[in-house]
Amino acid sequence: MxxxxxxxxxxxxxxxxxxxxxxxxxxxxxxxxxxxxVTSILAVGSIAAAALCSLLLNSQLSNxxxxxxxxxxxxxxxxxKFSISFGFYLDSLSLVMISIITGVGFLIHLYxxxxxxxxxxxxxxxxxxxxxxxxxxxxVLSDNLLLLFLGWEGVGxxxxxxxxxxxEKTDNNLAANKAxxxxxxxxxxxxxxxxxxxFQLGTLDIQQIQTNAxxxxxxxxxxxxxxxxxxxxxxxxxxxxxxxxxxQFPLQSWLPDAMAGPTPVSALIHAATMVTAxxxxxxxxxxxxxxxxxxxxxxxxxxxxxxxxAASAALVQNDVKRILAYSTISQIGYMFLALGAGAFSAAxxxxxxxxxxKALLFLSAGALIYCMHHEHNIFRMGGLAKKxxxxxxxxxxxxxxxASLPLMSGFFSKELILESLLDKHMYGYWLVAIAGAFITAFxxxxxxxxxFYGKNNKKPxxxxxxxxxxxxxxxxxxxxxxxxxPQGLINLFTATESTNETxxxxxxxxxxxxxxxxxxxxxxxxxxxxxxxDIRSGVVKKIHKFxxxxxxxxxxxxxxxxxxxxxxxxxxxxDVIDLFYKxxxxxxxxxxxxxxxxxxxxxxxxxxxLVLFCTVALTYLMTNG
Amino acid sequence: MIIEQIxxxxxxxxxxxLALFSIGVFGVLVRRNFIFILISIxxxxxxxAVLFVAASSYHNNSDGQIxxxxxxxxxxxxAAVGLGLVIQMYRRTxxxxxxxxxxxxx
Numbered sequence: 100m101x102x103x104x105x106x107x108x109x110x111x112x113x114x115x116x117x118x119x120x121x122x123x124x125x126x127x128x129x130x131x132x133x134x135x136x137v138t139s140i141l142a143v144g145s146i147a148a149a150a151l152c153s154l155l156l157n158s159q160l161s162n163x164x165x166x167x168x169x170x171x172x173x174x175x176x177x178x179x180k181f182s183i184s185f186g187f188y189l190d191s192l193s194l195v196m197i198s199i200i201t202g203v204g205f206l207i208h209l210y211x212x213x214x215x216x217x218x219x220x221x222x223x224x225x226x227x228x229x230x231x232x233x234x235x236x237x238x239v240l241s242d243n244l245l246l247l248f249l250g251w252e253g254v255g256x257x258x259x260x261x262x263x264x265x266x267e268k269t270d271n272n273l274a275a276n277k278a279x280x281x282x283x284x285x286x287x288x289x290x291x292x293x294x295x296x297x298f299q300l301g302t303l304d305i306q307q308i309q310t311n312a313x314x315x316x317x318x319x320x321x322x323x324x325x326x327x328x329x330x331x332x333x334x335x336x337x338x339x340x341x342x343x344x345x346x347q348f349p350l351q352s353w354l355p356d357a358m359a360g361p362t363p364v365s366a367l368i369h370a371a372t373m374v375t376a377x378x379x380x381x382x383x384x385x386x387x388x389x390x391x392x393x394x395x396x397x398x399x400x401x402x403x404x405x406x407x408x409a410a411s412a413a414l415v416q417n418d419v420k421r422i423l424a425y426s427t428i429s430q431i432g433y434m435f436l437a438l439g440a441g442a443f444s445a446a447x448x449x450x451x452x453x454x455x456x457k458a459l460l461f462l463s464a465g466a467l468i469y470c471m472h473h474e475h476n477i478f479r480m481g482g483l484a485k486k487x488x489x490x491x492x493x494x495x496x497x498x499x500x501x502a503s504l505p506l507m508s509g510f511f512s513k514e515l516i517l518e519s520l521l522d523k524h525m526y527g528y529w530l531v532a533i534a535g536a537f538i539t540a541f542x543x544x545x546x547x548x549x550x551f552y553g554k555n556n557k558k559p560x561x562x563x564x565x566x567x568x569x570x571x572x573x574x575x576x577x578x579x580x581x582x583x584x585p586q587g588l589i590n591l592f593t594a595t596e597s598t599n600e601t602x603x604x605x606x607x608x609x610x611x612x613x614x615x616x617x618x619x620x621x622x623x624x625x626x627x628x629x630x631x632x633d634i635r636s637g638v639v640k641k642i643h644k645f646x647x648x649x650x651x652x653x654x655x656x657x658x659x660x661x662x663x664x665x666x667x668x669x670x671x672x673x674d675v676i677d678l679f680y681k682x683x684x685x686x687x688x689x690x691x692x693x694x695x696x697x698x699x700x701x702x703x704x705x706x707x708x709l710v711l712f713c714t715v716a717l718t719y720l721m722t723n724g
Numbered sequence: 725m726i727i728e729q730i731x732x733x734x735x736x737x738x739x740x741x742l743a744l745f746s747i748g749v750f751g752v753l754v755r756r757n758f759i760f761i762l763i764s765i766x767x768x769x770x771x772x773a774v775l776f777v778a779a780s781s782y783h784n785n786s787d788g789q790i791x792x793x794x795x796x797x798x799x800x801x802x803a804a805v806g807l808g809l810v811i812q813m814y815r816r817t818x819x820x821x822x823x824x825x826x827x828x829x830x
Contacts, residue, residue, distance in 0.1 A: 702822050707753050
């Protein structure tokens, strides 16, 4: 393995999209007009080149004997003991991540060329998109937590810019603000976690942290699970960042609103970048998280709660993109559950398959929206199976993979997560996961049936163009066959994985049958026209409303945080601290009014003052002198 | 011819001078007519002059009396200039009320 060659290759991966993004952003400032073709070639080409680089890295790493590679390009911060370098760290985990990001990112870029060709802000869109990919690549490649945090914040910034891309509409800006602020809440916790880690361990290098932590806080088997020590605090703070970025409970409410952006952006956020960052962070620091059983329990609990809440909320939505958004939250919940169970490679495996089928679903939804003249409501589509056959096939593959029907990509990864839950004897979580799988299969096929076999016969305006079809078909193939386990993935975390036990065949069959049952049930419900019908019972109506609002989290936060805050500000309208300054102003004004009376221009008054002063002064001098 | 010296106690002289000065000050502050203000200033000058003479007789020193002559000539020339100004002022403004003449508004 040629070190110089690999480190150059590694540097090129995030730098290519970054440079393109800078070129696209700066070109209008120097009044250089890039035509649409040049812009697309630059943007798509840079990601394609990055994808090529990561492919080359793939072959390099599989040929070489070493399974990790560290390249340092320079010093960033150096103050006393605090030293941070621009360093990239490549191992199988980051390799999988950059492959997903550049691969899926490339397909989404290609699709965007077709999807956005009528938009007036074409260049700005691609600049943000490239910056997004570059930030995410820096995030997954960095060898220290500070550089990772840079990428982390870059991703947050780009998500803000892209969610609010169509900024003429106020709602979009509000959604962008919400995404930014909600993730910021988590990021604050994460930043504190970084400070604490540095304070405790004296380093921010990711590998160094894990070895130091292992030495400083050895895992004591005698400890109870609920031991609240320093490592747990650090882990929970980092978890809060991951929860914010990945849209997990209790910070999940930004993700459905983030659908305000263009559809390829949603695909990028949900599949390749942004929401996977939290999963990656925990997987990357698994050595640290494993030292704290309580933190692992918290991760699993967050995952389980999220996957159930989001899956049930997805059951009743109307907007195709919102359904997919809730399904993303729920699938990330599965990943968190797997992480909490210590099945890190299962989580990353699910991340990969999810990237494939979720990108596919979003891009086909984008094609639907494109062809149906910006129609988002699934009940106003209907009967499109014959009119848009290719989109229908792609959507079916995506839904089947999401529902983890047998032999789809999602099936293998979800199966792996369920198995590892059983391995760890987490039966309660297993039940939640199975229930989630049932609901997932149900809502994904509700979506499919309503869109493609519904009654409403609205005609599509256009057919999707070629640039949209190519990425769709590639992603469809990936979603179909992406689950055939690459050998590298299973050995991602060999050191920490427990040996697989064999399970009774009954349980395995049960997990396979559950989604199938859901699909069949869904078909019958669809035939009976349950979906989209009127609800008569009052209780059911209330439950529907509750689920529709995503378990009323927005309302809850409104009541708990926003209302008291607004009331507090109303109460404190005349700021208490301002009272001091206001008093200062009024006293000086009063003194001014008092003294202005002496300056009245009256000769006799001046004379009088003079006499008065002389008398007083003389008296004083004569008595005291 | 022997001039009989009249012995006036020093305190009486001081009080007389103080009274005269106070009357002058009072006149300056209370009167609005410019001419009366000038007259009051003259009264104040004379109060000081009286004090000079008294001090000179008390100390048996003639400096004070010489000083009185100086003050007297000064007062005469000052009155001439002051009255000249009064005439000019009256010609220009047809009033001698200092409150109305005041143009020193801050």
